[in-house]
Amino acid sequence: MSPVTRDQEAVESTGTWRTIAPGPAELDPRGYARRRTLMERGLAILVPVALISLWQLLAGAGVLESNYFPPPSDIAASWADLLASGVYQESVLASLSRIVSGYLLGTSCAVALGMVIGSVRLLRVALEPTISALYTVPKLAILPLLLLIFGLGETSKILLVALTCFFVVLINTIDAVSSVSPRYHDVGRSCGASRWSTLVHITLPAALPQTLTGMRIASGLAVIVIVGAEFVAADAGLGFLVWNSWNLGVPEHMYVGIVSISLIGVIVGLVLRGVEWLLTPWNR
């Protein structure tokens, strides 16, 4: 087999030929892809491990103020203490229940409303400026008002999460629905599809990928906003754990809270990616 020549520009400018021999990617594409995936996954694990090891080394050597930047081994021990005392489980459950309740409430309302607004041009024109204006209001800023209206219980915190998720998903859904190609609708009409059939078989599948992207973004925001709310108006939850631990001069517990919050964010994101993968097979 003769070598492949590819660099036509080099040929023209220098008058010489450059030959490129097939590399591992060409010779063993499957093996190369497998090794590449392994390396990428290894790097994804190795980088945080290296950073944590560096932190441990610096804290152990006294370079970091260990009272406020405790070594990861101390944080791990504190994690075990919090688990043994039950405080950790209580905190995670309190935050998760607020996130899940608020998220489901906010996103389900937003998808339903977004489908309607996105499908009716007049509604979209009338409501879009108001929705955009409300979307930019920092939701944590209205927490005192929610507390005033709904009291100090769970309702105000769940509603705060719901409101945060609502606008992100609503805007994405409206945009997704209104962007569905009219040709698809024409095909549906020519096949005699009813309004319901058009919605279920054309609009919904076409709008789903972008709507799900909005839902994934909203899940991250839900975690952020509940932590903020728990800082100021809760006596349980991961946000409260972080804030209270700082106030009590126990930063080890604070780090446990911070790591747990980011883990919840990652897990929720992965779950939603899985849901996306399942619901939109045509989009894989």
Next chain:
Amino acid sequence: MAALALPILALGALTACGAEEETGTPASDTTRTLKVGYISGTSLGPAFVADALGCYRDEGLTIEFEPIKNPADAIAFLATDKLDAYVGSPSAGMFNQVAKGAELKMVASLGSVNTPEGEAAPSGLFGAKSIKSVEELKGKRVALLGSVGSATSYLLGKSLEAGGLSFGDVELVTLGSSDMVPALKNGGVEAALLFAPETQKAIDQDVAHALVDSKKAYGSSTTAGIIFGTKLLKTERATGVSFLKANACAAKRFEGDWRKDAEIVKMLADFMKVPENTISGGGLYAFDSSLAINEGTLTEMQEMFVKVEGILTYTDLLPADKLVDDTLRAEAVGAA
């Protein structure tokens, strides 16, 4: 006169030499700049007006005040030398850091509720109209600024103790100071630890009434004061003494009903950026220009917090000398 002046000058020169040795600053450098974190409140008034009164200048000090929103931040900054002094209150956060080996000590006290006879205490436990006594608060919602472990929680604990209750007997709700009266009004909470001017607001709006005599409940406890970190406690001790001298100088103006002193009220209002009538019509804190510390308060705070799970990271109470250094104050006030 000249005979008297000579030894004084000689003593002054010796003192200056001593200060130079301790602080390591050149003799020609007559002013020392200190970074002081503070929580705004009239109970800490002398530390704030000492600048306008010229007390810091007289001690060769320039103060850079850093407002602090959360006492835990101040403790962290003090422990890591980002602040030289903190004008505020001790808390569980401070105790836990000291237990871990941080060098933080209370060196002086400022305002207390030990006001003269006939003068209402500037803070106290107020109950909604349906609540007649502290005992009735069992199982009820009680609002608190901050959480258990703060100095305010200690005052609430003392008030609850007056009715035979503890933190575990009530449902604590963390609220901002200005949210408490509305919460009492709409039934969100049944009681709240209020501070002036909210105390007066609750009475004026007829939504709540004092459940305990705070002066009796708090006794001689003093939580407002000055806390030093390693630098002023050890390496720059003379500067620390000068800072306390300046505070003692200002505290003299706060003896009696200082709210009638227009100059003090104006200085305090300017510093705290509030209208003058908020100060003159607000609660009266009692000040003692000796800045005497009640060591028992810190022990009592620990005793109270250790009973609540998860507040203190240790079980054997820290001895007073780990949390208080009274020698700087004694030096400052004795020499003032």
